[in-house]
Amino acid sequence: MVLKTFARGVAFSAAALLATVCVEAQTTPAVLTIHADQPVSKVSPTLYGLMTEEINYSYDGGLYAEMVRNRTFRSDWTGILNWLQVEDGNARAQMTADEKTGPSDALKTSLRIDVKQADPRNQAGVLNEGYWGMAVRPGATYKGSFYAKAGSGDLGAVTVSLVNNASGKAVATAVVPQISTAWKQYEFTLKTGAIQASADNHLAITVGHAGTLWLDLVSLFPPTYHDRANGNRIDLMEKLAAMHPAFLRFPGGNYLEGDHIAERYDWKKTIGPLVDRPTHPSPWSYHSSDGLGLLEFLEWCEDLKMQPVLAVYAGYSMAQEHVNPGSDLKPYVQDALDEIAYATGGADTKWGAIRVRDGHPQPFKLTYVEIGNEDNFDRSGSYDGRYAQFYKAIKARYPDLQLIATTPVKGIRPDVVDDHYYVHATKFYEDAAHYDKTDRNGPKIFVGEWATKEGSPTPTFDAALGDAAWMTGLERNSDIIVMAAYAPLLVNVNPGGMQWAPDLIGYDALRSYGSPSYYAQVLFASHLGDQTLGSKLQGAGDRFFYSITRDSAKKRLYLKLVNASSAPQPVEIEFAGVRLAATGTLVSLSAHSTQATNTMEQPKEIVPVETALRGVSSHLHHTMPGYSIQLIQVDVQ
Ligand code: AHR
Numbered sequence: 001m002v003l004k005t006f007a008r009g010v011a012f013s014a015a016a017l018l019a020t021v022c023v024e025a026q027t028t029p030a031v032l033t034i035h036a037d038q039p040v041s042k043v044s045p046t047l048y049g050l051m052t053e054e055i056n057y058s059y060d061g062g063l064y065a066e067m068v069r070n071r072t073f074r075s076d077w078t079g080i081l082n083w084l085q086v087e088d089g090n091a092r093a094q095m096t097a098d099e100k101t102g103p104s105d106a107l108k109t110s111l112r113i114d115v116k117q118a119d120p121r122n123q124a125g126v127l128n129e130g131y132w133g134m135a136v137r138p139g140a141t142y143k144g145s146f147y148a149k150a151g152s153g154d155l156g157a158v159t160v161s162l163v164n165n166a167s168g169k170a171v172a173t174a175v176v177p178q179i180s181t182a183w184k185q186y187e188f189t190l191k192t193g194a195i196q197a198s199a200d201n202h203l204a205i206t207v208g209h210a211g212t213l214w215l216d217l218v219s220l221f222p223p224t225y226h227d228r229a230n231g232n233r234i235d236l237m238e239k240l241a242a243m244h245p246a247f248l249r250f251p252g253g254n255y256l257e258g259d260h261i262a263e264r265y266d267w268k269k270t271i272g273p274l275v276d277r278p279t280h281p282s283p284w285s286y287h288s289s290d291g292l293g294l295l296e297f298l299e300w301c302e303d304l305k306m307q308p309v310l311a312v313y314a315g316y317s318m319a320q321e322h323v324n325p326g327s328d329l330k331p332y333v334q335d336a337l338d339e340i341a342y343a344t345g346g347a348d349t350k351w352g353a354i355r356v357r358d359g360h361p362q363p364f365k366l367t368y369v370e371i372g373n374e375d376n377f378d379r380s381g382s383y384d385g386r387y388a389q390f391y392k393a394i395k396a397r398y399p400d401l402q403l404i405a406t407t408p409v410k411g412i413r414p415d416v417v418d419d420h421y422y423v424h425a426t427k428f429y430e431d432a433a434h435y436d437k438t439d440r441n442g443p444k445i446f447v448g449e450w451a452t453k454e455g456s457p458t459p460t461f462d463a464a465l466g467d468a469a470w471m472t473g474l475e476r477n478s479d480i481i482v483m484a485a486y487a488p489l490l491v492n493v494n495p496g497g498m499q500w501a502p503d504l505i506g507y508d509a510l511r512s513y514g515s516p517s518y519y520a521q522v523l524f525a526s527h528l529g530d531q532t533l534g535s536k537l538q539g540a541g542d543r544f545f546y547s548i549t550r551d552s553a554k555k556r557l558y559l560k561l562v563n564a565s566s567a568p569q570p571v572e573i574e575f576a577g578v579r580l581a582a583t584g585t586l587v588s589l590s591a592h593s594t595q596a597t598n599t600m601e602q603p604k605e606i607v608p609v610e611t612a613l614r615g616v617s618s619h620l621h622h623t624m625p626g627y628s629i630q631l632i633q634v635d636v637q
Contacts, residue, residue: 029570029621030540034548036557036636037577038534041479043549046246048525049306051449051485053253054292055284055499056457057492061131062507063300064292065233067142067220068203069131072279073097073111074287080111082129086204089122091115103147103183103216106269106278110147110216115155118208123159125206128218132494133199135222135510136162136171142190143229144220146205147275150179151212158207160188162220165200179213185275190220199509217275226303230274230291235512236490239505241304243518244525249309249370249448249485250297254283256373257317264313267294267339271358283318284499295355298343298364307367309404309446309483310343312336314372315386322378325385333393340369340398368402368483369394370418370448376407388412404446416482418448425452425466425594429564432469432545435477447474447484451517455597456501457491458515461606461627462594463502465564468520468629472547472560475524476532486521493600506600513603516596519589520629523608527558527631541565544624550636559632563624573620573632581635584613590628 052058061069070082075097085095098112111126118124128134136142144160157177161170172190179186203220207213224231225238251265258264263281270277270293277290292300301308315323315332323329338351343364345352352363371390375383387409394401405414423431435445452459452466459467467486474484491503504518514522529549537546543564550557557578563569589608598605616634624630 028539029572030544031538031572031574032540032546033536033574033576034557034559035534035576036550039531039550040534041532043475043528043530043532044478044482045528045530046307046483047474047478047481047528048243048245048521049247049249049309049483049485050240050243050245050489051249051253051487052489053251053255054282054288055253055255055488056490056503057131057286057497058488058490059292060286060289061492061497062490063232063236064289064296065221065224065231066289066291067130067134067222068128068218070128071218071289072107072216073109083111084127084129086123086125086127086206088124088206091118091122091124093118093124095126098214101149101214103185104275106276107216110214113213113215115207115210115213117210120208123206123208125204125213126215127163127202127204129202131492131509132497133165133509134162134201134203134220135197135199136192136195136201137197137222138192138195140192140222142172142220142222143187144174144190145185145187146218147183147185147216148179149183149214150181153181154209155179155207155211155213156209158205158213160190161204162190162192162201163204164198165202171195171201197510219274228299228303230296232300232303236505236507237303239512239514239518242522245304245306247309247368247483248297248301248304248306249311252311252373253449253487254318254373256311256313257283259283259317259319261317261321261323264317266313267342268335270294271342271354294339294342295358295360299360301364308343308364309368309370310339310366311370311373312339312390314375314390316372316375316378316383318377320379322380322382323386325382325389329386329389333390336369336390337393337397340366340394340401366401368404368416370404370406370446372406374406374420383407384410387414404448405443414443416444416446418446420449421447422449422451422453424454425462425469425564428452428466428470429543432473434473435481436473438477438480440480445481447481449485449487451486451502454502455515457493457498457503458506458597459502459504459517460595460597461516461591464516464520464589464606464629465562465594465627467517468524468560468562469545469564471520471524472545472562475547475549475560478532486517508600511600513598513600515598516589516591516606519606519608523587523589523629523631524560527560527633529556529558533557540571541567541569544569555636557634557636561624561630561632563626563628566626568626569624571622571624573622575618575620575634578618579637580616580618581637582614582616584616584632584634586611586613587631587633588625588628589630590625592627594627
């Protein structure tokens, strides 16, 4: 057959291209026979999804669009974190953390600013540095608020400005005319004009009169995805949407467990008005604002049409602290039942009504609940008992829920077991057939965390090759692998922002980029199919991997190919038992070096390149370039 490819409107002969490439090829052609009329197994429609937690400034300083860092004024021996004094000209002020007053029972500490001297031209107050700056864009509206009280009525107006760090000039200003002597929330709006987009900005809050001002919960949001109040960053949500995720596993990860039981993810402290959320330490060395709390996780699912995979705290925290099964564990089991009720209950139920109060009348649909995280690390051996206690209580109330165990358990058969893998690419090449022989009568599998651990802060192309090889095995076995998620997902690439490498998507306050592994995920998840097909591969090198699926509704075949060798791999592809349409699509992700990658400065170094295929027939001569991941999409006539 004559296969022609068209890239960016330029036609060239695939046969001619093939001839050139074949000269360089190190190996003889492999033969891949696809039996398109022989479905083998079902592909799980929920195979690809997201796993996230508060790590690498994923939410605070990441997806959660809040621009103010440490908005509730925590301090250590160095002083109040992320806040500095402002003293223009001869203005003088002193800021301190005041543990005696705050706007709520949850927020009992506030910032006290004693202004000794100030006038309208020489203002005094504080500034917040943001999460490595604050991103401002031209013609944008920023919505802000703070809780405040004044020592006396003559403090006067409070000025709020976004200020460029380099020029010292305000790019947007608002005035709150008067502050009362009792705690109250104030709102303001900052609008930018024709400025240059930049992350090099801070927020200043100042007064032009001597007196005392207390502040708490100072907040500033840019426009958010779907325009949600207290919402998420648009660029990151768009990148996640492009991954076509079927589910979101949350809230962790280690973030669920905490280092200590008292530092676990205590969901009841993450709902309701922000002023009623006390915040909590995360195990990843920084504090969580809990602005992205349980309801926000669920709304994130709603926005991206993902199903929630809710992980409930199961009585184990990472410093080898555990709760004994039995009466000690009962309150934690009750918390989990309440959490499920908050997500799924009707307005006529106690916790459903609280969700309605919080602004979401519709219950969320829930299929999977995960009991704990990585309980194989619990050296006390208490997980068998803890899992059984949660399992029985949840099944008694919610018999249809699928309950995930974080490690194999004795005495009870879990619905699903969660497996985690963080390995080098070579290990994934060796292990791509890991699930081929797994017992089909055992529990279903959730590969709840996996990644080729190469590259920092984001993966190299070698990692993307390892990932893609591994994903061919996930797809082939997705009759038992119901879900799988790359982890971690997000990283703030600023110095000090990262606790774990590599991570799929990198960003700073203003910009974001996808790694080669991100594009491999997008490629696989956007071309999933619903059935695997019979196939046979002969004569390929040991770094060649593939997956063949069919989308029955679209009458479409997806052939994913991975060549993790530096040498091109010629393949004769035979489509048996089918008549193909004459046109198709080839999408190619490749690099010259295993160490090539994308960065903030060069975000598009490695991106998928789409080419139209013409003259497709049941026999395809194809050559995979060295180090490449490809998708061939063809329609069935
Ligand atoms: O993904 C990073 C961490 O790896 C997760 O928090 C934990 O579950 C795993 O050990």
